[in-house]
Amino acid sequence: MDAIITYVDGQDPLWLEDYRALLHEPVMAKRFRDWGTLRYLLRGIETHMPFVENVYLVVARESQIPSWASDALKVVLHRDIIPAEYLPTFNSTTIEMFLHRIPGLSERFLYFNDDMFPVMDCREDDFFVDGKCAMGFSRHLLVTGLYKQQTRNADRMARRALRMPSSYWFLRPQHTCSPMLRSASEEVFDLLEPEILRSLTPLREACNLNQYLFLDYLYHSGQAVSRRISNKHLSLASTTAGTLAGFLSCPTRKLVCINDVRLTEAQYKTYHAILQDAFPRHFPGKSRFEL
DSSP states (O other): OEEEEEOOOTTOHHHHHHHHHHHOSOOOHHHHOOOSOHHHHHHHHHHHOTTOOOEEEEESSGGGSOTTBOTTEEEEEHHHHSOGGGOSOOOHHHHHTTGGGSTTOOSEEEEEETTEEEOSOOOGGGTEETTEEEEOEEEEOOOOHHHHHHHHHHHHHHHHHTTOOOOSOEEEEOSSOEEEEHHHHHHHHHHHHHHHHHHOOSSOOTTOOOTHHHHHHHHHTTSEEEOOOOEEEEETTTOOHHHHHHHHHSOSSSEEEEEOOOOOHHHHHHHHHHHHHHHHHHOOSOOTTBO
């Protein structure tokens, strides 16, 4: 089993130059802010997921590669997997459509955003059971906001690929690391390639699909079971500094997602200090992915 991490350093001058040249608008801090925690995600994978063999870090350009990364971390540039006509892109949903094209990627893989961290020991069967992916799925009817629109789009397209009847309801997988099958991702992409390519944009838009296309396809085709992964979701919009520090010092779930939001400079400094104190305590030693 492999792991994929999509990562962006929003302070990289060359990346910022690419962004401004294409889009002529300010960078959204909460979407591209680097908290300096990537190394702890990698330590979490090594410490708590010993069954993971290769870790692929997907980045826009060479300047995005962390200076501390060792050769054990397999770096994939956007141009290695995404056709040139869709680059540069600053849209995670565009990137997600092509992850299955990573050369050498194993059949079973886990997809991480860079704000998701293993903090307790995990087992392979937390994510895969009898050859099927295990993931919590819930059904929704109301669509509010861009994220829900893309989630509904993904479910509708997965149903279309399988020639299923349309539905007012749509699936929403858990917001945690996603267990996926490479062959199924290739299959749904092949079935929907024109529609997928038409949905691609350099920034997030309501027409986009997201990674849930592949998870919904797995579920609707009988290749996934609905079973929740042990995960704690901490949105900085509603999580106090004390709650964040308390969970990281004594986690009660196997994974945690620390979701960035719009923050004042004072709030950012407070949360950043907590993370930079708590993660080194939990993961004091370097992983094989660090020099």
